[in-house]
Amino acid sequence: MDMSPYRDLFVSEAHSHLSAFSELLVQLENAPDDSAAINELFRHAHSLKGMGATMGFEQIVGIAHLMENQLSRIRTGEFRLLPALTDLLLEGGDTLSRLVSLIESGSDAFENTAGLAERLAAFDPATASDGRLHTQTPPVPEDTVQETTSQEKVADSHVFRHSDSFKSVRIKTETLDHLVNITGELITHRHRLAESVRLADVATSTSSLNQLAALLRDLRDEVFKARMLPFSTIAERFPRLVRDLARKQGKEVNFQLEGKEIELDRGILEEIADPIVHILRNAVDHGLEPADDRVTAGKPFCGTISLTVRRDKDHLEIVITDDGRGMDPERLKQKAVEKGLITDEQAARMSSPEAYQLVCAPGFSTAVTVTDISGRGVGMDAVHEAVRSLAGVLTIQSQMGQGSSFIMRMPIAISIIHALMVQCGPFEMAFPLNVVTHTAELKRSAIRGTDRCPTIFLDGAELPFKSLRRLFDLPEEYSGMQGELLPAVICEVAGIPTAFSVDRVIGQQEIFVRPLRSPLSHLHGVSGATITGDGRVLFVADVNALA
Amino acid sequence: MNRTVMIIDDSLFMRKIMRGILVDLGYSVAAEASSGIEAMKNLHTYHPDIILLDIILPDSNGLDLLESIVAACPDSKVVVCSSIGQQLVMQKSLDMGAKAFIQKPFTPEKIAEVLEGLGN
Structure with a gap:
């Protein structure tokens, strides 16, 4: 029988069994006597074995069978799930995943599974270490701890690896049907419009145009919906990740994940996964104290790390909190001074929340010892950069001895945004509305401060003032000047209102933002581009970079 | 008229392969079910001649489901499917009213042989 037509289905079903298997296994470690979960694990292994046998993949059948056997022993109450067996079963799941990926890619590469098979077959609870912390190192290759002063890591640390795991997505049939319906209606109205234009029938043209506009709004909404994926798409691997990191460090962690059902734009998911991993790594590695220190400090032996996702209207908040040692603002300042990032005076004036932000400064976190857990060349500066590229804000809170929180707040969708269009000399530019607080007319005479750092008094507060003309190297004087008054857009930049003077505020518009590719991606002060109705290309302002 | 079959298996992959084989053999696949609940619902709608039941399902013990099916639809012939090494379960399912496994x-070929052996 030719099984090749069933290969894709095998691969996708095998992958979903395997990811559910690993996730469940990690959960089970906290509740080893949950018999329903053990049955479920057994079912996954059993299904994999049956599917593999049907396809004739003997290696998969062999490993799955041995895993099933061990689970069967737990199911019958012969012994309890021990950490050492969890390690072995996770390794088995990982191996099966790799074998399935090999099948998926059509590669004829061979992975030797004999060693794993032997260990799975020979596992004996009586001789296995009880897997308590400090007594065993799981079989994960350990990089050597080394000092690094490498500057190139700082240089390329701004770009996270782009995963390709989102190349294909599943879309609900219902959504696709809606898209087809809307497309059909768009075609009908397009013909109606063409006909009324041919007949110079203004009334019918206008009505068709209105219909087209309404249909396009529907189309946009449906496409948005189709782009949404639950946070669990990326979060499923986090419990496992935290568990493995903690075990390597000889720490015990209770990991809590909340809001994994919340749906996000896949563009955001793609960008935010690595920064979250980085913060989780930091939390396990640096945030949580060794168990002995925790007990001495009167804290529970087991540390807690929580990852919470919340939606608040058009914004998304991802919060990662640990109950570890917290950060010492004075030590952070001292380190920043030593590295020449700030002066003594700046350090003296700096508040604690500002001091926590220092960890995001380029060059701050990369030049410490690198372990294989954190410090893979991406520092908090890259996390900060990634959040900013999503038009988001990263806030850090910490309490000495109590723990730290990393809060990432960003708009829910990134590709279609409301923007305020402004004119400056020959340029038109779009300011994303989520950073604009309001527009104002400023008095030239109210500009204060030094020439390098001008400020302006507005509604009783002193704001940093930036002239867009100056930022674009345009002459400050121009013919259309409205005398004493300067139109300005007030934006919130890292929590601080900042005034940008422009020639003219044109108005609000919904725009589709396209990312800039090299060499345009190196342009300072712009985050993307959009194409206007009449075909011109406008840049989207990156106010953080302009400020 | 072709004999009708319902396939009960939690794996879409398995159901599709089984469906392909059955259609080639000239059977008519009236329904598929991925869980016990779905199976019982379809049972009342389609009254299939033959039911292929995978013994490990997510929401029910396969044997409990077998009992419910036999009670609800005594005319349908239940064939139990499972992996090697489940002989005890197989024997038990035959005792409980399954016609073959x-x-x-x-x-x-194996499926053709078992289904033909069921008679009419």
Whole structure:
């Protein structure tokens, strides 16, 4: 029988069994006597074995069978799930995943599974270490701890690896049907419009145009919906990740994940996964104290790390909190001074929340010892950069001895945004509305401060003032000047209102933002581009970079 | 008229393979079910002549489901499918009213043989 037509289905079903298997296994470690979960694990292994046998993949059948056997022993109450067996079963799941990926890619590469098979077959609870912390190192290759002063890591640390795991997505049939319906209606109205234009029938043209506009709004909404994926798409691997990191460090962690059902734009998911991993790594590695220190400090032996996702209207908040040692603002300042990032005076004036932000400064976190857990060349500066590229804000809170929180707040969708269009000399530019607080007319005479750092008094507060003309190297004087008054857009930049003077505020518009590719991606002060109705290309302002 | 079959298996992959084999053999696949609940619902709608039941399902013990099916639809012939090494379960399912069993991995020939052996 030719099984090749069933290969894709095998691969996708095998992958979903395997990811559910690993996730469940990690959960089970906290509740080893949950018999329903053990049955479920057994079912996954059993299904994999049956599917593999049907396809004739003997290696998969062999490993799955041995895993099933061990689970069967737990199911019958012969012994309890021990950490050492969890390690072995996770390794088995990982191996099966790799074998399935090999099948998926059509590669004829061979992975030797004999060693794993032997260990799975020979596992004996009586001789296995009880897997308590400090007594065993799981079989994960350990990089050597080394000092690094490498500057190139700082240089390329701004770009996270782009995963390709989102190349294909599943879309609900219902959504696709809606898209087809809307497309059909768009075609009908397009013909109606063409006909009324041919007949110079203004009334019918206008009505068709209105219909087209309404249909396009529907189309946009449906496409948005189709782009949404639950946070669990990326979060499923986090419990496992935290568990493995903690075990390597000889720490015990209770990991809590909340809001994994919340749906996000896949563009955001793609960008935010690595920064979250980085913060989780930091939390396990640096945030949580060794168990002995925790007990001495009167804290529970087991540390807690929580990852919470919340939606608040058009914004998304991802919060990662640990109950570890917290950060010492004075030590952070001292380190920043030593590295020449700030002066003594700046350090003296700096508040604690500002001091926590220092960890995001380029060059701050990369030049410490690198372990294989954190410090893979991406520092908090890259996390900060990634959040900013999503038009988001990263806030850090910490309490000495109590723990730290990393809060990432960003708009829910990134590709279609409301923007305020402004004119400056020959340029038109779009300011994303989520950073604009309001527009104002400023008095030239109210500009204060030094020439390098001008400020302006507005509604009783002193704001940093930036002239867009100056930022674009345009002459400050121009013919259309409205005398004493300067139109300005007030934006919130890292929590601080900042005034940008422009020639003219044109108005609000919904725009589709396209990312800039090299060499345009190196342009300072712009985050993307959009194409206007009449075909011109406008840049989207990156106010953080302009400020 | 072709005999009708319902396939009960939690794996879409398995259902599709089984469906392919059955259609080639000239059977009509009236329904598929991925869980016990779905199976019982379909049972009342389609009254299939033959039911292929995978013994490990997510929401029910396969044997409990077998009992419910036999009670609800005594005329349908239930064939239990499972992997090797489940002989005890197989024997038990035959005692409970299943007409035959098929061991995974199956071949089209094996399925043809078992289904023909059921008689009319």
